[in-house]
Amino acid sequence: MTTNYNHAEIYRSFMSELQSSYLTDDAAAPLWSKVCAAIQQEARTGNKFEFLRWTSLNDFSVPEEWVPDICYTALRKSSNWSTKWFPLTRETKVGRPKDFSKDFGTSPILVQHAYHLLQYEEATSSSLVDCDVIFEVGGGYGSFCRLLRNAGFSGLHIIYDLPHVLAIQRLYLGLSGYDEAPDIMGYEPGGHRFCLVTEDTLDRVVGALASSRFRVAFVATWSLSEFPLAARERVLSPFLDICCRYMIAYQPEFMGISNIEYFNDVQGRRPQLQWKREALPPSSYLFV
Template identity: 30%
Template sequence: MNFFEKAKRIFFNFTYKKTKLNPPSIDEQILISNLRSRITSLAKINTSLDLEIDSCWFNNKTQIRESILNNDPRYFTDWKVIKNTMLYEPPIEVLKFMQKLPVWSRWKEAIKESPVGNPRPYWAFKESSGTLIHHAYHLSQLLLKTSCSIENMSQILEFGAGYGSMCRLIHQLGFNGRYIIFDLPEFTALQEYFISSVGIPSKITRKTTSNIEKSIVLLSDFEELAKQLSDQMDTNFFIATWSISEIPISFRKKIFDLVPNVQYYLIGYQKKFGEISNLDYFVELTRKRTDYFWWNYEIDHLKENYYLVGRKKIDPD
């Protein structure tokens, strides 16, 4: 970043003020009411009942429940738990990388930000947010390495989906199939609120469905996920950015076993999480799965963080 860019960023951050929203409309009130009803219907958090989740996420579950019930969800990007776990402002080099792509005009339209959640605009491209630009950068790694086509996929599984930003982006790139999200129930509630608010023209359901066209399936129960993935439809794309790398190895295996024939993988992970060496874990995974072409590399702007991109090899006739 040069001096001019630094000065521009500092000036924007100093002068920027969050938009003050009008009182919620009737439609917004309904969405907020449904979100809060989802949260109040959840069982009490009990750390002894779920050993598959890292302890820090129990705190996040508590914080997101409290925030939804006590604060205006239309400002959810201001919540501490969201800022700490889901938002990121990438360096200018990430935006410049995207702008140099031959298909930048397509990305430029896809990353136009929604006012839902009242996100902070990215200082160098105010039509978008830092988080959405970074999600586009993640996805571009898969598209550049494999030349796959998002719009031609029929089923995608995202493990840990934040508030639904990647799901929104993939739909804005032309995806029209079945999009399955597996996450904690507090976050699937927020995802339903966000996805409903941004107007993705897909049916949202919290139950398994045989409809593979224009449907978003939000699941938090492993058995329900297994049931959903047991049909005859193969999953084209598995995505997990800084999510599957934050769960015990035993649970990772259970998830990967559900999608043994997925065509494409996009995983983002940190070098180490707790006592687990993620780098060693994913290197070993790629060594065993010789039926895939793998790209496993450190992220230039996030040291000790990595992308793992995979493409299934085509069997000879």
């Protein structure tokens, strides 16, 4: 497969995709509906080479003050800093990621993502990269997908998100030279691919994974905890019977919903799993 690195051509495809994207009334919380509308507007007026600096993407390419100091400190203190975490936190120029004052070679979001992975591996003594499939709920602009591939993941990375955000992910991952699997059906392990999934194609993905023998990891860092209850149940419930590993991060409360109670209930639905809860104040991790 020949990879297309032509920025102008990839951006034209991105704009075409955005123009045809829409949300149903119940597809997202009001906050995210506004974000999607802002992405659509800013794509027409913003600097196309610096899309990670767009105001509409601030929640995805997070500012440095949102990343706790412990994230970078823990990475630097790791005995694997020079051999693993330093290489994994090196940024690219694609989209012009935000600067990180403690280390100009990385970005706040990449530091945060690397810390997620460090915490998961230390808490579980296992890894996500030896799974066949990673199903990520809310993939930001694609940074975690890139990090996991660089960490050695060579399977299928599926991202479930809103159409406008999927367009950003396709733009970023396409400009990064990654190959897309247009459909999960017929996929066989052997080479990294990403696959972008909307509400319309979720059932097809669930069915394919449920009937496969793939080792599937479920990843949702804050995204799931910001869904309306019906929407989070729509995606999480079927995957509780499919996945063997889980990386979830959530804040205590979101728009009146107690995420502490919700994720306590999630643990109770598969009590046979060795759930591990780790702190990232004021948030929490839930790992298997």
